[in-house]
Amino acid sequence: MEDARGRGLVVRHRNLDVLGSGVDHTVLSGGPRDHGGNTGARTCFSRGTARRRETRRFPAVIGHSGCVAAKRTRTAAVGLAVSAVGLLAAGCTDGSDAHAGTGAPPGISTQATGTVSGTPDTLSVVLGVQTQAPDAAGALQDNANRANALIDTLKEKGVQAEDIQTSGLSVQPTYEPNSSAITGYQVTNQVTATVHDVSAAGGLIDAAAAAAGDAVRVQQTSFSIADDSDLRAQARADAVRQAQAQARQIAEAAGVGLGEVRSITEVPVTGPTPYPGAALDRAPSTPIEPGSQELTVSVAVVYDID
DSSP states (O other): OBOTTOSOEEEEEEEEOTTSOEEEEEEEEOSOOOTTOOOOEEEEEEESSSOOEEEEEOOOOOOSSTHHHHHHHHHHHHHHHHHHHHHHHHHTSOGGGGGTTOSOOOEEEEEEEEEEEEOOOEEEEEEEEEEEESSHHHHHHHHHHHHHHHHHHHHHTTOOGGGEEEEEEEEEEEEOTTSOOEEEEEEEEEEEEEESOGGGHHHHHHHHHHHHGGGEEEEEEEEEOSOOHHHHHHHHHHHHHHHHHHHHHHHHHHTOOEEEEEEEEEEOOOOOOOEEEOOOOOOSSOOOOOOOEEEEEEEEEEEEEO
16 A cells, blocks of 8 residues: 555565465565656565565556556566576486486497308409501401400300400500600400309300400409308308307406397498409410308497396
């Protein structure tokens, strides 16, 4: 209510403290805001379990009735109480909870490689036909005739069309020694043939060389295993067994128990490296020996600790 002199407003209300107990507050507002925007002073008296007196500077907002000031005072007090409760709740949270479950439990990690050997059953041979002529057209024509004869021979000897591929073709000028003068042109045509019957590879190369004549070139030979899935399965099993043995040794040395397998990952590796053969010269009977080839599989295994 407002006193007779109109100097201020006395409001009584109940407010909640942060612990939930009620404390009576008496707020005595100062005079109304003047036209210059100056604020008055309010003195707050508390009556409850703790008695205190506090004087603060508040905007003396008083309209035609004192209800406006009283309502805003109550709203501000409740807002402060809610904010304090929120701060207390946040302060009660243990910072360690934020990290719970973010890290994997300790384990034992091992990596091993299994190796097996197999006999190659496939030969890849690069046969070249090289011709020369004073002009490029003549060199190309001669080369085409000889290369076609070589390819026809490969097919007659049982090599399938899908196993014959042109892997290189070049036309280059030839020069006089220590000079930039062009003396002619050289054409090289390379054909890669995949032979699945290694035992017949020697006779096949001899026949191809006879078809191309002195222009034939055996550029490269390499061996591989067409279907290595069984061999890889053996190498994989061997790698897992080795990794398990390593994990047991680590657990025993550390004095802990070896738990269940947490994860097994096969480490990516490149495909089987073709076993290179020596470059072959023309001979009455060209020997071809495939030898043996190794296949490897690597795995990484993680075990739990009991």
